Amino acid sequence: MPSASSTQDAQRQHELVVVANRLPVDSRTLPDGATEWVTSPGGLVTAMESVMRTVDSGAWVGWGGTAGEAPEPFEADGMSLYPVRLDQEDVERYYEGFSNATLWPLYHDVIVDPEFHRTWWDSYLSANRRFAEAAAPVAAPGGTIWVHDYQLQLVPQMIRAKRSDVRIGFFNHIPFPSVELFSQLPKRNSILRGLLGADLLGFQRESDSLNFVSAVRRLLGYHVEGMTIFVPGLGASPVREVQVQTFPISIDSAAVSALTEDPQIRERAAQLRRDLGDPAKIVLGVDRLDYTKGIRHRLKAWGELLDDGLIDPHDAVMIQVATPSRERVEAYRQLRDEVELTVGRINGEHAPIGRPAVSYQHHSFDRRDMTAMFMAADVVLVTALRDGMNLVAKEYVASRPDLHGVLVLSEFAGAADELRAAVMVNPHDIDELKAAILRSLAMPAEEQEEAMRSLRHQVMEHDVQTWAHNFLQQLEESGDPEPAVTPTIHLTGETPSEAGEVETALTAFAEVPRLLIASDFDGVIAPIVSDRDAVQPDAAALTALRELSELPGVAVALVSGRALADLDSHTRMPSSVVLVGSHGAEVGALPPWMQAEVLDQSSLTMTEQKEELLASITATLRRIARAHPGTEVETKPTAAVLHTRNAKGRGSINATESALEYAMTLPDVTVTPGKEVVEFAVVPTSKGAAVDTLARASAADAWLYLGDDVTDESVFAQLGDRDLGLKVGGGDTAARLRIADTEAVRGVLQRLLELRGQRR
Numbered sequence: 097m098p099s100a101s102s103t104q105d106a107q108r109q110h111e112l113v114v115v116a117n118r119l120p121v122d123s124r125t126l127p128d129g130a131t132e133w134v135t136s137p138g139g140l141v142t143a144m145e146s147v148m149r150t151v152d153s154g155a156w157v158g159w160g161g162t163a164g165e166a167p168e169p170f171e172a173d174g175m176s177l178y179p180v181r182l183d184q185e186d187v188e189r190y191y192e193g194f195s196n197a198t199l200w201p202l203y204h205d206v207i208v209d210p211e212f213h214r215t216w217w218d219s220y221l222s223a224n225r226r227f228a229e230a231a232a233p234v235a236a237p238g239g240t241i242w243v244h245d246y247q248l249q250l251v252p253q254m255i256r257a258k259r260s261d262v263r264i265g266f267f268n269h270i271p272f273p274s275v276e277l278f279s280q281l282p283k284r285n286s287i288l289r290g291l292l293g294a295d296l297l298g299f300q301r302e303s304d305s306l307n308f309v310s311a312v313r314r315l316l317g318y319h320v321e322g323m324t325i326f327v328p329g330l331g332a333s334p335v336r337e338v339q340v341q342t343f344p345i346s347i348d349s350a351a352v353s354a355l356t357e358d359p360q361i362r363e364r365a366a367q368l369r370r371d372l373g374d375p376a377k378i379v380l381g382v383d384r385l386d387y388t389k390g391i392r393h394r395l396k397a398w399g400e401l402l403d404d405g406l407i408d409p410h411d412a413v414m415i416q417v418a419t420p421s422r423e424r425v426e427a428y429r430q431l432r433d434e435v436e437l438t439v440g441r442i443n444g445e446h447a448p449i450g451r452p453a454v455s456y457q458h459h460s461f462d463r464r465d466m467t468a469m470f471m472a473a474d475v476v477l478v479t480a481l482r483d484g485m486n487l488v489a490k491e492y493v494a495s496r497p498d499l500h501g502v503l504v505l506s507e508f509a510g511a512a513d514e515l516r517a518a519v520m521v522n523p524h525d526i527d528e529l530k531a532a533i534l535r536s537l538a539m540p541a542e543e544q545e546e547a548m549r550s551l552r553h554q555v556m557e558h559d560v561q562t563w564a565h566n567f568l569q570q571l572e573e574s575g576d577p578e579p580a581v582t583p584t585i586h587l588t589g590e591t592p593s594e595a596g597e598v599e600t601a602l603t604a605f606a607e608v609p610r611l612l613i614a615s616d617f618d619g620v621i622a623p624i625v626s627d628r629d630a631v632q633p634d635a636a637a638l639t640a641l642r643e644l645s646e647l648p649g650v651a652v653a654l655v656s657g658r659a660l661a662d663l664d665s666h667t668r669m670p671s672s673v674v675l676v677g678s679h680g681a682e683v684g685a686l687p688p689w690m691q692a693e694v695l696d697q698s699s700l701t702m703t704e705q706k707e708e709l710l711a712s713i714t715a716t717l718r719r720i721a722r723a724h725p726g727t728e729v730e731t732k733p734t735a736a737v738l739h740t741r742n743a744k745g746r747g748s749i750n751a752t753e754s755a756l757e758y759a760m761t762l763p764d765v766t767v768t769p770g771k772e773v774v775e776f777a778v779v780p781t782s783k784g785a786a787v788d789t790l791a792r793a794s795a796a797d798a799w800l801y802l803g804d805d806v807t808d809e810s811v812f813a814q815l816g817d818r819d820l821g822l823k824v825g826g827g828d829t830a831a832r833l834r835i836a837d838t839e840a841v842r843g844v845l846q847r848l849l850e851l852r853g854q855r856r
Contacts (some may be wrong), residue, residue, distance in 0.1 A: 189219030228254035253293025364468035470495035590826030680786030784810030
């Protein structure tokens with residue numbers, strides 16, 4: 097049981113961060129109402145426990161298992177745990193819906209039909225973003241983030257967008273389907289691009305790895321050499337190499353084998369046989385109650401063997417453990433009804449008085465009880481219709497140091513690639529399954545020992561710790577991450593800074609001899625509106641800017657993503673206020689005292705080749721806009737912009753997705769996603785570069801910048817000790833102060849005018 101304590105420093109950063117749907121602990125309410133956290137028994141937890149002991153600092157990001165507010169980060173068993181909040185709607189749509197009613201059946205060969213609902217995808221997207229936002233800040237510079245399983249396939253790319261300085265690994269614990277099946281999935285390309293945010297992708301079987309590479313090649317068209325995928329960057333970003341490899345997961349073999357030496361467990365195994373009437377043979381099936389596990393096929397085969405008289409129910413008993421699973425999902429409720437009806441029929445027709453023909457156990461057992469069952473079982477049936485690995489097979493082998501027992505193993509389970517000495521079977525072929533059961537029941541002891549010796553060598557030599565260390569070692573060798581260039585996030589959330597804090601900063605700034613005061617336009621000087629042409633700037637804010645520009649030692653600029661002519665038409669500012677359009681690609685008239693020669697125009701030159709490229713981009717964006725009503729395309733001298741604010745229905749999300757997918761094909765273009773806009777610039781510019789140039793041209797000793805958009809972060813990232821950045825509205829930002837809205841901007845400018853005027 098872990099000892100839990102409050103994390104002292106919520107911003108502590110860690111060498112290794114594991115991201116999984118669930119935390120490695122489960123909450124338990126004590127009689128006094130307090131919460132106790134108990135270590136989960138899963139194989140992934142076991143694997144990570146040993147790995148975490150080898151690093152200076154390890155963290156785990158995951159859901160605590162209860163809908164609603166997540167607890168604060170806490171410590172358990174030497175790991176820092178960061179709970180992620182999932183509301184009840186998230187549980188229903190992200191987890192039970194898209195993860196387990198869409199992806200799970202599709203990835204398991206469509207044994208049942210997957211369901212496709214667009215609201216489920218929306219929830220999957222937002223939940224993945226929540227996991228990524230929780231994981232990204234807790235990894236140390238140059239650290240490692242290891243994301244697990246199908247519920248979080250978008251997380252690698254989301255983390256990479258925030259932390260290009262870390263290594264990112266992803267392991268898929270379930271099968272990856274053939275490209276023909278995967279192609280049925282709506283948003284399939286988004287899933288692929290999400291996964292390709294990782295540096296290393298691990299799969300259970302070689303066929304899964306090949307299926308993934310095939311899907312990337314066919315659906316995304318990326319260049320592939322062997323098992324290396326070359327992922328183009330967004331716009332002018334460089335190409336990345338992503339490695340795809342096979343890493344079959346395993347169990348803590350030594351710990352399971354050691355349990356067989358426990359006298360109490362040995363007695364439990366003996367008592368189990370006595371409780372069943374000392375049958376000659378015990379046949380065991382252990383599964384989650386899931387339609388992929390082949391429980392219905394197994395029961396059908398057992399029932400027919402009894403019907404045919406080939407098995408005497410006085411001599412042989414079948415135990416079927418079916419652990420409850422996903423009981424809110426309709427397909428699972430239906431499966432439970434079918435299994436229970438089948439078990440009832442078989443027992444009704446064949447069970448002797450006082451003994452079942454099938455002992456059906458619809459509940460969980462702890463590891464000690466399961467080990468006792470494995471020790472008592474003469475035959476274990478692992479006959480999944482499709483399975484990523486199936487660790488039951490390996491647990492049975494690890495539980496038999498006596499070299500007795502027979503493993504019947506589906507060729508469609510990942511374990512079949514390693515446990516070649518098992519009795520292999522196609523579980524869809526009921527006759528073949530019946531024959532395999534009969535063969536196993538009659539197998540001589542010498543043949544059992546020979547097979548089990550081979551199986552145990554494989555399982556004991558390749559345990560779960562080896563699996564984890566192999567993956568992390570390969571990830572370490574997969575290439576050096578980029579230097580940490582992401583600006584430090586100083587503020588999160590939406591709460592404005594204290595008024596006194598803003599006042600103190602403005603007072604100190606106003607005392608600097610030579611100033612540059614610069615501001616974004618939309619969302620700062622003018623409130624955001626749906627019709628860009630109907631924008632109404634705050635007249636008092638514009639007046640304050642004009643008056644500031646007339647003060648000695650003060651330079652003023654408006655820096656916008658709008659085209660220069662558009663910005664000029666909406667502001668009508670005098671030449672004393674410098675207008676900068678198209679994120680710095682266009683600069684208006686300069687006041688006579690500003691050093692125009694500092695403004696290097698060479699990078700802004702439009703060549704014939706760039707003109708043709710811009711025309712092609714504009715045509716493509718217009719095709720995207722036509723497919724999504726309400727979407728608009730704005731043209732600028734050096735850029736084309738897709739505006740999605742007025743798109744109908746889901747058009748904004750879909751149009752943005754199409755634009756970003758198109759951006760991956762443009763290696764010489766600067767692509768800037770913003771608030772419901774995506775800008776494609778054929779001339780590399782940024783607001784940060786523009787403000788830096790203006791500060792030099794005006795010989796400013798310090799500058800102030802007001803911005804509300806992600807495009808303004810390139811300015812905030814350059815803040816010096818004397819500079820002042822004010823973020824307008826909510827969101828993560830490198831600015832050190834936050835104000836609420838356009839009205840607050842007006843107040844800041846007027847107060848700055850008052851403070852600066854007092855220096856005269």
